[in-house]
Amino acid sequence: MKKQINLLTMLLVIPALSLYSCENVHFADGRTGTYVNDASSGFSIAHDTLVVEQGRGNTWLLHRKTGFQMIVNGKPGRHLYETEECTATADPNTGVLTESRNEKVIEFPDQNSMTVGKRLYRRLN
Incomplete structure (x- = not known):
């Protein structure tokens, strides 16, 4: 028995x-992969690159690089750059990532895109 x-x-x-x-x-x-987002307004033009890689367990590493130009008197100014490194935690039930520092919600609606809050990123690889 x-x-x-x-x-x-x-x-x-x-x-x-x-x-x-x-x-x-x-x-x-x-x-995992590289995602990009391009955005512009009357005040600036921005190009965002976000690399997502898995860390240990349910921790994810996020590497963000942003190039942008402020618009002054209707013309783009000089190119400026910023980088940011942060981590996110994955919800094992939903697959949603929550960024640790600002608690931004990161979702993957399909294999070719990602949203960070309301921003839509498209996957390069």
């Missing part, structure tokens, strides 16, 4: 672990 219970437990646990493992690999493969 004890051997039957152990066998039954193994038959249930191993497939469950396999599915969990595959889901985590899919999550990692589906989110």
Whole structure:
């Protein structure tokens, strides 16, 4: 009887672990990459690049580079650049990332895009 219970437990646990493992690999493969966003207004022009990579466990590393120009008297000014490094935590149930410093919500509506708040980024690779 004890051997039957152990066998039954193994038959249930191993497939469950396999599915969990595959889901985590899919999550990692589906989110890592380079994403870009271009935005402009009457005040500035900005080009954002965000590199997403998986850290340890449910932690993700975000590397952001932004190039922008302020518009002065209707003309673009000189090019300025900023970089930012931060981390995010993944919700294991939804796949949504929450950026640690400002608690920005990062979602992946499909394999080719990402949203950070209301900004839509398209995936390059």
